[in-house]
Amino acid sequence: MAFVEIDGLIKRYGTLSIFEGFDLNMGSTDRLVLIGPSGCGKSTLLRCMMGLEDIAGGTIRLGDDDYIDGAPNGKMKLNRQVQKEVGMVFQHYTLFPHLSVLGNLCLAPVRSRGIKKSEARDKALGLLERFGLADRANFYPSQLSGGQKQRVAIARALMLDPKLMLFDEVTSALDPELVVEVENTMMELAEAGMPMMIVTHDMHFARNIATQVVFQERGKVIEAAPPKDLFGNPQQDRTRDFLRNVLHIEG
Amino acid sequence: MELDFSFLLEYSGVLWRGLLTTLQFVGLAVVLGLIWGFILSMGRTSKNLFIYWISTLYVEFFRGTPVLVQLFWIFFCLPLFLGVDMSGFTSAVIALSLYSGAITSESFRAALKSIEASQFDACTALGLPNGVRTIFVILPQAVLRAVPNLLSNVVSLFKESALVSAVGMADLMYVGQNIANNVARPIEILSAVAIIYFCIGFPLTRAVSMVEGRLLKVVKA
Numbered sequence: 001m002a003f004v005e006i007d008g009l010i011k012r013y014g015t016l017s018i019f020e021g022f023d024l025n026m027g028s029t030d031r032l033v034l035i036g037p038s039g040c041g042k043s044t045l046l047r048c049m050m051g052l053e054d055i056a057g058g059t060i061r062l063g064d065d066d067y068i069d070g071a072p073n074g075k076m077k078l079n080r081q082v083q084k085e086v087g088m089v090f091q092h093y094t095l096f097p098h099l100s101v102l103g104n105l106c107l108a109p110v111r112s113r114g115i116k117k118s119e120a121r122d123k124a125l126g127l128l129e130r131f132g133l134a135d136r137a138n139f140y141p142s143q144l145s146g147g148q149k150q151r152v153a154i155a156r157a158l159m160l161d162p163k164l165m166l167f168d169e170v171t172s173a174l175d176p177e178l179v180v181e182v183e184n185t186m187m188e189l190a191e192a193g194m195p196m197m198i199v200t201h202d203m204h205f206a207r208n209i210a211t212q213v214v215f216q217e218r219g220k221v222i223e224a225a226p227p228k229d230l231f232g233n234p235q236q237d238r239t240r241d242f243l244r245n246v247l248h249i250e251g
Numbered sequence: 252m253e254l255d256f257s258f259l260l261e262y263s264g265v266l267w268r269g270l271l272t273t274l275q276f277v278g279l280a281v282v283l284g285l286i287w288g289f290i291l292s293m294g295r296t297s298k299n300l301f302i303y304w305i306s307t308l309y310v311e312f313f314r315g316t317p318v319l320v321q322l323f324w325i326f327f328c329l330p331l332f333l334g335v336d337m338s339g340f341t342s343a344v345i346a347l348s349l350y351s352g353a354i355t356s357e358s359f360r361a362a363l364k365s366i367e368a369s370q371f372d373a374c375t376a377l378g379l380p381n382g383v384r385t386i387f388v389i390l391p392q393a394v395l396r397a398v399p400n401l402l403s404n405v406v407s408l409f410k411e412s413a414l415v416s417a418v419g420m421a422d423l424m425y426v427g428q429n430i431a432n433n434v435a436r437p438i439e440i441l442s443a444v445a446i447i448y449f450c451i452g453f454p455l456t457r458a459v460s461m462v463e464g465r466l467l468k469v470v471k472a
């Protein structure tokens with residue numbers, strides 16, 4: 001059985017329909033990279049996975065558990081226990097600006113998971129050390145570079161020991177020279193075996209980190225394959241067109 | 252016309268006491284207005300429609316009528332309504348505080364509303380319960396963002412407090428008018444009063460811009 005199973009997902013914003021029966025599976029050792037034209041619903045899919053969006057139909061399972069059961073008119077059911085196993089990093093960092101790096105990392109473990117302050121602090125310092133951010137522990141977000149902020153955001157999510165990590169264009173807001181440090185951090189996580197769903201425009205990075213690349217368009221999966229197949233030998237015309245466009249722009 | 256400022260020295264003690272009275276009014280109205288304004292802002296962001304409308308009506312009323320009218324009403328009418336004797340001082344403080352609360356609540360409300368939806372998303376993604384989210388994430392940021400506005404409210408209130416002289420409170424303005432009548436030298440004395448107001452008001456205004464610049468850097472990370 002798949003680790004993540006999205007079945008018949010229906011998502012609408014008012015009258016705007018994003019998904020009308022979207023299916024996607026992911027294995028427990030997979031790193032799924034989602035690609036597709038802007039506005040095709042990549043962010044929406046991750047937000048649904050995080051439980052940030054109300055879905056009108058379909059189900060999402062995670063591991064052995066029912067996670068989200070969609071229903072119209074705000075009657076969706078969401079299992080909070082399962083939600084706790086999912087972590088997410090956003091394009092615009094969304095760190096808490098009034099808290100130090102340590103404060104950002106420790107808030108959720110201490111205030112909602114009942115972990116002792118000293119314990120959370122040790123764990124936070126360990127993570128910061130691992131990411132080469134130990135000397136930034138007492139800095140405020142406004143004192144960090146974009147790349148540092150994004151790595152702090154990753155560390156903040158990891159504090160809660162997620163079983164699945166979601167990354168929504170986490171390098172898109174960064175200056176080019178800062179992209180690599182964030183991508184390296186994600187590669188390190190990948191090597192440690194973290195299942196991930198990643199949205200990115202960086203096809204080179206996608207090729208390196210993905211076990212499976214999913215090309216979606218107009219609310220449907222057009223093609224899903226390991227990176228060397230999807231990039232090297234795409235089967236669908238639309239995939240080819242899309243790749244030709246983005247690779248051409250990338251130069 | 253000859254200007255003669257030397258006689259002012261003679262009145263410096265009276266002017267000083269007037270200034271202290273002004274500062275006392277402003278200080279009390281600021282503190283009470285902060286508390287009252289915070290409560291009102293909760294009302295104005297409440298999902299309970301009754302609480303929302305009551306507090307909105309209140310705020311709009313106090314923002315939409317002259318402070319002088321509010322002051323007179325509370326000074327002359329409120330004691331009649333309540334059937335109690337109120338000292339002029341108490342009435343004036345109440346009037347200024349009720350007004351300052353309405354203005355303050357708007358600053359709090361704007362600050363609360365200015366917090367990006369993404370901050371709420373981050374809280375959900377971290378599994379923070381609503382209470383933790385409000386107390387540890389949203390409120391501190393709202394307060395920080397409200398500070399520059401709250402400070403400019405203090406400056407306005409400081410200037411508007413001169414109105415209490417109209418109901419006979421011996422603040423700086425009142426004292427100045429009295430001296431001017433007594434010595435028949437309105438130019439010197441009223442100029443002096445204006446300069447004293449300015450000497451307090453100007454540093455306050457400068458402080459507002461400084462705080463604004465610094466806080467924005469922290470809050471907009």
Ligand SMILES: Nc1ncnc2c1ncn2[C@@H]1O[C@H](COP(=O)(O)OP(=O)(O)O)[C@@H](O)[C@H]1O
Binds near residue numbers: 018037040041043044
């Ligand atoms: N909160 C929202 N309200 C209304 N429409 C939205 C909202 N969020 C996204 N959309 C729309 O949904 C579509 C998919 O958006 P998104 O998932 O962000 O696309 P992508 O991440 O693939 O670029 C877009 O047309 C977008 O305008």
Ligand SMILES: [Mg+2]
Binds near residue numbers: 042043044169
């Ligand atoms: Mg997007």
